[in-house]
Amino acid sequence: MVELSAVEIAKQAAGRHAAAFVEDGMGVGLGTGSTVRHTIIALGERQPCIRCVATSEQTAVLARDVGLEVVAPEVLGRLDIAVDGADEVDPALNLIKGGGGAHTREKVVAAMAERFVVVVDESKLVDRLGAFGLPIEVIDFAAGVVAARLRDLGAAGVTRRAALSDNGNPILDAAFGEIPDPPALAARLCAIPGVVEHGIFTADMVERVVVSSADARVREIVRES
Ligand code: A5P
Numbered sequence: 491m492v493e494l495s496a497v498e499i500a501k502q503a504a505g506r507h508a509a510a511f512v513e514d515g516m517g518v519g520l521g522t523g524s525t526v527r528h529t530i531i532a533l534g535e536r537q538p539c540i541r542c543v544a545t546s547e548q549t550a551v552l553a554r555d556v557g558l559e560v561v562a563p564e565v566l567g568r569l570d571i572a573v574d575g576a577d578e579v580d581p582a583l584n585l586i587k588g589g590g591g592a593h594t595r596e597k598v599v600a601a602m603a604e605r606f607v608v609v610v611d612e613s614k615l616v617d618r619l620g621a622f623g624l625p626i627e628v629i630d631f632a633a634g635v636v637a638a639r640l641r642d643l644g645a646a647g648v649t650r651r652a653a654l655s656d657n658g659n660p661i662l663d664a665a666f667g668e669i670p671d672p673p674a675l676a677a678r679l680c681a682i683p684g685v686v687e688h689g690i691f692t693a694d695m696v697e698r699v700v701v702s703s704a705d706a707r708v709r710e711i712v713r714e715s
Pocket of ligand 1: 521522523524525526574575576577586587588589590591592593596
């Protein structure tokens with residue numbers, strides 16, 4: 491039998507916990523990454539009567555493999571719930587996402603959902619966002635210009651990933667360090683021509699964060715409205 495690491499145990503506990511929010515008849519957004527993977531596997535075991543929208547090719551393959559129906563976003567239009575991981579979560583429940591390069595589709599899917607549930611192990615909880623480089627998907631033509639604008643906005647360094655997103659676009663990672671006001675930075679990034687989508691998900695998108703520790707103890711942090 492394969493021994494699971496402490497982090498893997500936590501990811502599994504958080505991911506499986508969120509599968510319980512999914513009920514028959516729902517339209518469900520499936521995120522990308524090693525935590526929500528456990529949600530998808532749990533749903534595959536249970537086989538609820540649901541239709542899903544996947545946030546990446548990788549997730550679509552996994553979901554179909556475990557027997558879930560995956561459709562294009564416009565087939566459902568709106569979703570009852572979306573479940574996804576995050577790279578960082580601050581106390582207000584602002585997020586950084588996109589470590590796996592899927593944040594553009596992830597944001598589209600989260601915005602389609604009535605409830606956006608985030609699943610993380612407790613290492614993702616931070617006092618301030620920013621230690622994790624901020625992923626920014628751009629159009630190829632504008633990559634250099636956007637990188638310069640990111641430096642103007644305070645990024646100490648900007649690197650371009652070798653791999654393209656599922657949308658065929660380059661992804662930049664911007665080292666902002668601590669981000670004191672994530673919604674304000676998010677608004678500035680949206681205003682840069684050539685930016686397709688950035689990895690700040692502001693707290694207003696989030697319904698709750700499911701957090702698990704290494705001993706598989708799960709708690710929910712619900713956003714105060
Ligand atoms: C994918 O692009 C990301 O937004 C993931 O949701 C995020 O990186 C969390 O992934 P893990 O659950 O693998 O840490």
